[in-house]
Structure formats: structure tokens, C-alpha cells
Amino acid sequence: MRCAVVGLGNMGAGIAAKLAQAGLLGAVWDSREAALAPFSDCKAGIRAVAECNILFFAVPGSAQISDLFETGILDGPPGRVMVDLTTSDPRTTKDLAARAQACGAAYLDAGMSGGAAGAQSGSLTLMIGGSDDALARAQPALDQIAAQIFHVGPAGAGHTMKLVHNMICHTIFLATTEGCRAATAAGIPLERAVEVLNAGNARSFVSERRFPDHIVSGTYDGRSVAGNLAKDLDMARALFADLDQASPYVNLTAALLAQAGPLGMMTQDFTRLYLAYDQLVGQLDTPSAQ
Secondary structure, eight states, X not given: OOEEEEOOSHXXXXXXXXXXXXXXXXXXXXXXXXXXXXXXXXXXXXXXXXTSSEEEEOSSSHHXXXXXXXXXXXXXXXXXXXXXXXXXXXXXXXXXXXXXXXTTXXXXXXXXXXXXXXXXXXXXXXXXXXXXXXXXXXXXXXXXXXXXXXXXXXXXXXXXXXXXXXXXXXXXXXXXXXXXXXXXXXXXXXXXHXXXXXXXXXOOHIIIIIIIIIIITSOOOOSSBHHHHHHHHHHHHHHHHHXXXXXXXXXXXXXXXXXXXXXXXXXXXXXXXXXXXXXXXXXXXXXXXX
16 A cells, blocks of 8 residues: 655644554655655655555645646546545535546545644544545555544535534634633633633533643644634535524634634634634624624
């Protein structure tokens, strides 16, 4: 088995490193020369990637994969499995899966949870859409990067579950932010408030890890930017609308995250939204945000 990773950012670099440790990494590609440097022992380039058995796409989204499909990456040996690790619109994912299948390649959409730290440690959680056969063929490689793998349905189901997951996670982040800011306004130290949350029923991954590690610590280094959260909620809002699912929390969370734009925070670490929360809400009340 030879694997390839396209996109060597925070997630892709960690995934490629774990595959290399297992002796499975055959090729990599990234438009940035500096990103390729740590993987100088393996082949680089679209042609080399296309010849591998399992192709991992750790790029920003479906648009980038669609562009890659035009570069010759679809022209490879039969029986390949392409693993889409992006957070994307399931409708577009299904179109990409059909294009891959028409060229003799299977396609798995694999939503990830665990962040860059999970990629580096090989402890990601994956929510996967696609066929049983494709998953079985990719399993040895997936086992190197994930501690938990959930097959949730056919093509598009993995990305659907990922959007549901992220909508809940980002909403909890903002709710925890609002509650903790109220606690500190009342004179309760933030660290103490978080300790209480984690000892009671309001605890969550956000309170157990995000707040202690990145906000209480004052480091604000969650390793994802606010724009990514806003993008996730835009796609979640479209998904819920397509499903005719009532979505007041989706709409409110999406609207709040969208206000990071006028504040110039889309490229800042998302944990800094804690500091700017009152400004986000203030922006939401302006006519331009309606």
C-alpha cells in the first residue's frame, strides 16, 4: 500500500508524518515548497500522487479538490481510494465522488475531529461516508491516523455528520464564552468558573480542553481561525435548510460568527473570539448585520 497526502497544512502535515512513520507514505503535494521540505524522502508532485493507492486530500475544501481533478490526479491506476478530509457541503461531495468513480476510483468523505494535535498523534476521530469496500481497502491507512472510525452511511454522509458535529461544537463554544464572561463580570475568576463547569453537568470538550489550554492560559492558540468556524456554520445553515430542519441555534451561531468579518478577525485564532464576544453581539445588532 502506498499513500499520498495532498495539502500539508496543520492537519495534512501531521497525517503525512504518521503515514511516513508506518512506512506507508509514497508521495506528497503542496503548492508551498516549505511545506514539502519535511517529506524530502518521498516523491512529490501530482503525477507521483496519482500513482498511489490511497489518496488523502487535506486541502481547504471541495473547490480545491475539484481543481486538482483537472490537473491529472484522476489519471491513475484502477482500484484507488480517495479520502476527502475536508469539511464540505455534502452535495458537492457527492458530485466529486461521482467524478472519481467515473475514473475508476472509490471516494470516501471523512470528516475529522481532533484538530492538529490529533493529526500529529494519530488519534483523530473520523466520520466516514462511502462504500464498505472502499473503507475496507483504506482501513490500514486510516488506522494510522485515527483512534476512532465511524462509518455513518453512503457518499456525503461523512461530511453531513461533520457539519452537524461542528455546528454543535461551535455553538457550545459561544455559549460557554457567554456564560464565562458573565461569571467574570460578576467577579468570579475565569479559571475558577471553568473548574466548576468541568465538575458539573455543563462540562464539554470546550470547557475541558479549549478553555484551559487556550483561553485561561492566555495563549489563544487553538490552531484554527475564526473564518473556518464561520465557513462551517454557513454550510451547516444550508444543510439544515435543505433538510427543512428547524435551526434557530444554527442561524444564531452563524450570525455571530459572521460578525468576525467586520471586526477584522476572520484570520485570527478562533479562541480570541472570547475576548471580542461583546463586540460580536454588538455588531449583530447593527443594521448592516441584519
